[in-house]
Amino acid sequence: MIDFTEMSLIEKNKVFEEQLFRAQLSYAKAHSTLLAFRLSTGEKTKYSVYQSTNFKTEDLFLVKKIIKGSKFDLVWDGPDKVLEANTYVISYIKPHYKKKTFKAHVS
Numbered sequence: 001m002i003d004f005t006e007m008s009l010i011e012k013n014k015v016f017e018e019q020l021f022r023a024q025l026s027y028a029k030a031h032s033t034l035l036a037f038r039l040s041t042g043e044k045t046k047y048s049v050y051q052s053t054n055f056k057t058e059d060l061f062l063v064k065k066i067i068k069g070s071k072f073d074l075v076w077d078g079p080d081k082v083l084e085a086n087t088y089v090i091s092y093i094k095p096h097y098k099k100k101t102f103k104a105h106v107s
Contacts, residue, residue, distance in 0.1 A: 063076070087106075
């Protein structure tokens with residue numbers, strides 16, 4: 001703890017300016033660390049987008065799921081059967097849910 005009783009006003013200002021400068025440096029370092037972490041996780045989950053789908057009905061495909069807070073970041077679910085395919089959306093059924101249809105975005 002700093003004893004301010006014997007310090008002059010100029011010395012107090014220097015101490016406060018130094019503390020402010022150190023706080024700004026620590027915020028900048030924390031910001032750059034968080035930004036680097038976000039960019040690295042973005043690179044892990046980055047994938048190319050197909051321009052058109054070549055899926056036909058009854059084709060089998062895998063669905064990529066991102067699970068946060070898990071040992072494995074990415075999990076491939078499937079194979080699932082295609083019911084209908086548009087340019088970017090696929091309607092499909094899972095083997096255990098025969099009456100329920102699901103939709104996935106092609107990417």
